[in-house]
Amino acid sequence: xxxxxxxxxxxxxxxxxxxxxxxxxxxxxxxxxxxxxxxxxxxxxxxxxxxxxxxxxxxxxxxxxxxxxxxxxxxxxxxxxxxxxxxxxxxxxxxxxxxxxxxxxxxxxxxxxxxxxxxxxxxxxxxxxxxxxxxxxxxxxxxxxxxxxxxxxxxxxxxxxxxxxxxxxxxxxxxxxxxxxxxxxxxxxxxxxxxxxxxxxxxxxxxxxxxxxxxxxxxxxxxxxxxxxxxxxxxxxxxxxxxxxxxxxxxxxxxxxxxxxxxxxxxxxxxxxxxxxxxxxxxxxxxxxxxxxxxxxxxxxxxxxxxxxxxxxxxxxxxxxxxxxxxxxxxxxxxxxxxxxxxxxx
Ligand code: SF4
Numbered sequence: 001x002x003x004x005x006x007x008x009x010x011x012x013x014x015x016x017x018x019x020x021x022x023x024x025x026x027x028x029x030x031x032x033x034x035x036x037x038x039x040x041x042x043x044x045x046x047x048x049x050x051x052x053x054x055x056x057x058x059x060x061x062x063x064x065x066x067x068x069x070x071x072x073x074x075x076x077x078x079x080x081x082x083x084x085x086x087x088x089x090x091x092x093x094x095x096x097x098x099x100x101x102x103x104x105x106x107x108x109x110x111x112x113x114x115x116x117x118x119x120x121x122x123x124x125x126x127x128x129x130x131x132x133x134x135x136x137x138x139x140x141x142x143x144x145x146x147x148x149x150x151x152x153x154x155x156x157x158x159x160x161x162x163x164x165x166x167x168x169x170x171x172x173x174x175x176x177x178x179x180x181x182x183x184x185x186x187x188x189x190x191x192x193x194x195x196x197x198x199x200x201x202x203x204x205x206x207x208x209x210x211x212x213x214x215x216x217x218x219x220x221x222x223x224x225x226x227x228x229x230x231x232x233x234x235x236x237x238x239x240x241x242x243x244x245x246x247x248x249x250x251x252x253x254x255x256x257x258x259x260x261x262x263x264x265x266x267x268x269x270x271x272x273x274x275x276x277x278x279x280x281x282x283x284x285x286x287x288x289x290x291x292x293x294x295x296x297x298x299x300x301x302x303x304x305x306x307x308x309x310x311x312x313x314x315x316x317x318x319x320x321x322x323x324x325x326x327x328x329x330x331x332x333x334x335x336x337x338x339x340x341x342x343x344x345x346x
Pocket of ligand 1: 298
């Protein structure tokens with residue numbers, strides 16, 4: 001029965017080579033199949049045209065390729081595309097293509113639902129069902145790359161792990177996916193064009209430093225005052241700012257990479273001067289960049305974007321302290337594809 005067959009993409013290259021040797025074939029056949037799976041993104045064994053019919057049948061008898069299926073694609077008036085992606089067990093996640101004048105960025109999901117509980121985020125209302133496998137993350141990137149070529153006439157240039165889920169809660173699979181995406185035996189993208197965005201899991205930030213990862217780190221901070229941060233991101237009670245800061249110091253000492261903070265300013269929550277000054281204090285220990293992100297209200301309207309005067313105040317306080325700051329307009333609002341809006345509503 002199909003369901004009992006193993007997903008061939010769970011095998012390493014060595015395991016694939018060993019499998020062929022066990023079948024009395026040559027080990028290099030494993031290399032060929034590996035290339036079809038990870039470089040040419042084959043959806044079926046039939047696609048593997050330089051492999052004999054007999055071998056393809058043998059693979060069919062032993063394995064499946066659990067490829068994702070883009071169930072629904074929505075295109076925004078600003079060129080943003082949102083994919084509802086069906087997984088082999090019928091669960092659904094979302095991923096987004098964000099085009100700008102100079103780049104096309106894939107925003108990919110790492111979990112079905114999320115185990116964290118950020119109160120401003122639509123995904124937090126979905127129960128965390130499971131982690132995504134490396135191939136399911138990789139497939140989202142390939143699907144978006146194809147759409148980028150088709151609708152924007154250029155390949156995908158950047159990837160951010162800012163879709164559904166907390167990537168550092170699915171660390172091993174995220175790392176394996178990035179390996180396939182960046183390896184010359186995979187998609188060959190530069191790790192410098194990949195950003196893993198975390199809500200701040202101190203232990204895992206330190207692990208990333210120890211693992212000497214080459215991709216970039218962004219932290220969804222949203223407040224540098226514990227009381228306020230805990231009220232909007234309740235897990236901050238478990239991982240307070242002092243722990244996060246210590247982990248980021250460790251990360252900076254190991255990588256010397258500038259730290260990016262994602263930060264939304266909400267009306268009557270974190271829009272005062274003392275909030276901006278606390279952010280400056282928090283950033284001081286390492287070269288930092290702050291992205292002030294426009295907020296897209298979710299159903300209950302509890303969180304509202306701050307007035308532009310508050311954003312201007314943040315910009316001037318940060319700039320006065322030599323901290324790079326960018327104000328980011330959100331994209332794809334009309335299709336619920338903007339930051340914090342991914343909730344399988346399509
Ligand atoms: S913001 Fe990210 S970490 Fe927080 S609940 Fe949403 S998906 Fe999870």
